């Protein structure tokens with residue numbers, strides 16, 4: 761192996777990484793929390809599951825005529841995993857390519873933090889097994905229905921979609937998630953934002969400090 765290649769390999773192996781999952785119910789506050797963490801944590805970035813929805817023409821309807829958006833089949837999980845693996849291979853270059861750190865910066869000792877955000881991130885086994893920390897935001901039926909009614913998706917929710925499709929799918933997906941994973945920190949998404957964000961931030965800082973202290 762050439763000495764420059766050896767140097768690169770050594771730098772990569774020195775990089776300490778933390779993969780944080782921010783999952784939860786629709787409108788539970790996932791993207792609010794993920795954005796806050798990204799703003800506060802140096803060397804962090806977000807990969808959001810929402811960016812991987814398939815084109816509407818590829819999403820089938822169920823027997824009630826509702827578009828089946830709330831399943832893993834509605835998402836390009838293969839493409840999402842390519843992004844995640846790309847970060848894992850070399851987080852420093854990943855951040856540089858996305859303009860999140862200066863192009864001429866060199867690898868530093870700080871932990872690189874990947875924040876993966878989405879409503880079905882813990883249901884997809886190849887992704888779920890990569891998390892060091894898992895957070896799940898939950899809010900009750902009424903609050904969820906209210907928040908969802910003021911959000912406009914593309915395509916927008918048709919009449920009856922929440923009760924006829926979104927809520928039953930939430931219950932089903934949550935059951936499936938709990939069958940495959942147990943190490944989840946549940947968060948009450950009705951609590952004031954500052955409180956929810958503060959608790960998670962402190963928890964991640966502790967995990968990061970522990971990692972940083974390891975040689």
Ligand SMILES: Nc1ncnc2c1ncn2[C@@H]1O[C@H](COP(=O)(O)OP(=O)(O)O)[C@@H](O)[C@H]1O
Nearest residue numbers: 786787788789790791792907949950951952953
């Ligand atoms: N703790 C909270 N208390 C009250 N409203 C919140 C809280 N967290 C998020 N929200 C609001 O709920 C809506 C959905 O939040 P968002 O972060 O987009 O949810 P998600 O990404 O889970 O769908 C937004 O209007 C947001 O401002």
Ligand SMILES: NC(=O)c1ccc[n+]([C@@H]2O[C@H](COP(=O)(O)O)[C@@H](O)[C@H]2O)c1
Nearest residue numbers: 785786787810813829830879913914915
């Ligand atoms: N982004 C899209 O293309 C799209 C389209 C239709 C519905 N949705 C909805 O997005 C929800 C998941 O995202 P949130 O957790 O951000 O609400 C799902 O409940 C799904 O019904 C998204």
